[in-house]
Amino acid sequence: MNRKSLMFAVVAMVVAGWASTVTAATANGPICETSAWVNSTTYYNCNGGSHTALDIGNASCNEWNHRGMLVGNYYYSYAGGCAAACNGSTCNGGAGNYYTVTGGSGWNFRQLHFINNVSSGSKTCDRCALGLVGGTGSATGPHSHSDNRNGTTRHSAWYTNVGTTCGSSGYCNNRVGVPTL
Numbered sequence: 339m340n341r342k343s344l345m346f347a348v349v350a351m352v353v354a355g356w357a358s359t360v361t362a363a364t365a366n367g368p369i370c371e372t373s374a375w376v377n378s379t380t381y382y383n384c385n386g387g388s389h390t391a392l393d394i395g396n397a398s399c400n401e402w403n404h405r406g407m408l409v410g411n412y413y414y415s416y417a418g419g420c421a422a423a424c425n426g427s428t429c430n431g432g433a434g435n436y437y438t439v440t441g442g443s444g445w446n447f448r449q450l451h452f453i454n455n456v457s458s459g460s461k462t463c464d465r466c467a468l469g470l471v472g473g474t475g476s477a478t479g480p481h482s483h484s485d486n487r488n489g490t491t492r493h494s495a496w497y498t499n500v501g502t503t504c505g506s507s508g509y510c511n512n513r514v515g516v517p518t519l
Contacts, residue, residue: 360443365407365496365515367508368449368482369471371396374508377481380494384504390492392515394508395481396471399424404452404471404482405510406463408517412439416460420474422453427474434475437468441519445493450483451475465510482508486517493518 367374378384378393396403400422406414414437420429430436435458436450452458453472473480486493497515508514 360445361441361519362516363412363439363447363519364409364513365447365484365517366405366409366465367510367512367514368394368405368407368468368484369396369508370403370405370510371398371401372507372509373397374510376502376504376506376508376514379497379502379504390494391483391485392497392502393481393483394514395479396508397480399470399472399480400453401471402455402467402469403510404449404469405467406437406465407449407482407484407514408439408447409465411462411464413462414439414460414466414468416458418454418458420454422470422472422474423477424453424473424480426477429475432476434472434477435469436475439519443488443519445486445488445518447517447519448483448485448487450485451477451481484515486515488518 374396418435434451439447452469486496496517
């Protein structure tokens with residue numbers, strides 16, 4: 339292999355390595371109602387035990403406004419099978435019906451607890467409707483739980499770095515975080 343070919347091979351390997359690096363996605367609120375608010379962040383109910391996730395609710399259940407939060411076209415992998423519930427059930431290890439977006443770096447972004455609908459299922463979309471606002475799994479009321487994790491490691495900076503706090507808006511046009519993918 340001559341020197342020029344070797345240099346092109348090294349450049350190609352570096353570019354391929356960059357393609358698999360950690361990326362960030364912008365996340366908007368999951369509920370398209372102005373009454374949607376952040377009701378749990380790093381701690382449950384904003385003052386209790388460790389939570390390390392973002393819960394956004396609107397005080398209603400069974401409404402078709404639980405949306406994919408990531409801005410841009412992402413593949414949402416569906417895990418369903420839970421019966422409709424607004425205040426908890428035992429299903430999918432406490433996650434209830436949920437979606438996962440898997441990043442190339444090992445980080446995942448999940449949205450939990452919704453009530454499925456006939457159109458719920460794996461899909462590629464940009465902030466599309468995923469299901470009805472619900473409380474399936476280990477939920478104490480209707481809301482969307484969103485977390486960013488790599489295995490069992492949870493990442494809370496994805497929402498705290500943009501200033502999302504308890505009581506702030508979870509409306510679907512508002513930026514609430516920047517998860518790692």
